[in-house]
Amino acid sequence: MRNEEIIETNREYWNKHADQWFGTTALPKYGVRFPTEDDLHLFGDVNGTKMLEMCCGSGHSLLYNAAKGAGELWGIDLSQSQLDNAAKLLGDNGYSAKLICAKMEEDIDVPKSYFDYVYSIYGIGWTTDLQGTFDKIASYLKKDGIFIFSWHHTLYYCIAWSCDERQNILIDDKLVMTKSYLDESYFKMPVDDSEIVLCNRKISTYINALAKAGFVVEQFVEESDTDSEEAADKTDLKTRKAEMLPISFCIKARKL
Ligand SMILES: C[S@@+](CC[C@H](N)C(=O)[O-])C[C@H]1O[C@@H](n2cnc3c(N)ncnc32)[C@H](O)[C@@H]1O
Numbered sequence: 001m002r003n004e005e006i007i008e009t010n011r012e013y014w015n016k017h018a019d020q021w022f023g024t025t026a027l028p029k030y031g032v033r034f035p036t037e038d039d040l041h042l043f044g045d046v047n048g049t050k051m052l053e054m055c056c057g058s059g060h061s062l063l064y065n066a067a068k069g070a071g072e073l074w075g076i077d078l079s080q081s082q083l084d085n086a087a088k089l090l091g092d093n094g095y096s097a098k099l100i101c102a103k104m105e106e107d108i109d110v111p112k113s114y115f116d117y118v119y120s121i122y123g124i125g126w127t128t129d130l131q132g133t134f135d136k137i138a139s140y141l142k143k144d145g146i147f148i149f150s151w152h153h154t155l156y157y158c159i160a161w162s163c164d165e166r167q168n169i170l171i172d173d174k175l176v177m178t179k180s181y182l183d184e185s186y187f188k189m190p191v192d193d194s195e196i197v198l199c200n201r202k203i204s205t206y207i208n209a210l211a212k213a214g215f216v217v218e219q220f221v222e223e224s225d226t227d228s229e230e231a232a233d234k235t236d237l238k239t240r241k242a243e244m245l246p247i248s249f250c251i252k253a254r255k256l
Helices: 003-021 060-067 080-092 130-140 154-158 203-212 237-242
Strands: 050-054 072-077 098-101 115-121 141-152 159-164 169-177 187-191 194-198 215-221 248-255
Touching: 003 080, 003 187, 003 194, 050 060, 050 130, 060 072, 060 080, 072 080, 080 098, 115 130, 130 141, 130 203, 141 154, 154 159, 159 237, 203 215, 203 248
Parallel strands: 050 072, 050 115, 072 098, 115 141
Antiparallel strands: 141 248, 159 169, 187 194, 215 248
């Protein structure tokens, strides 16, 4: 599949399903069954800072940072429906942001060497050009600016219960490797009545691309929070899986 086709398939999904995901993957959460920003404090004091969110979706993370006193908010997303929801959410709460409908892979009309923070919650992994996206993010940041992002942990898609996870019925009580950790090819995934296209990049692919773009990694978080509300049911298969491997990861990097 060509990159443009992948992006258009994903855009169609997000335009159609924006309302369904309203506020589900946003700060203070970095992911499900994962420590939150309230636990990790990766951002520190954001008062008066200039912030850009890549793949800002419904705008809940922008709202979170606005409430913490961020000085200037920008958001980029592929889906106009998501941005419409974000504009309304921010407006209803007395805030505003510069919202741009664009692909993160393209040259976007945002100022260079300008932002104190660029961040993305479950957004970066959608890119069809990881190195190009990290290079662009580095260009938007000031020297010493911070880039924080979270995404599915690569192992999550490689390891599964030998069971029907959706019906919570175990075939036997084992986690098994169902996909190569080394396979970074794109795959189609049916979701609801549509489909999305993703790939599962190795952790080293992220780290090496960050280094090449001029970042130094300050913190790499790969943990599970099995005390969280969503993990209350200790027999739930996703909770039991999270007790054995991280479902998400989060990286804090500084532009050199
Ligand atoms: C899982 S959502 C996360 C959004 C956000 N954290 C929120 O709270 O709504 C992923 C977002 O990435 C956007 N997206 C997907 N591919 C993209 C691309 N190539 N460029 C820019 N945005 C993209 C989608 O439109 C969607 O809003």
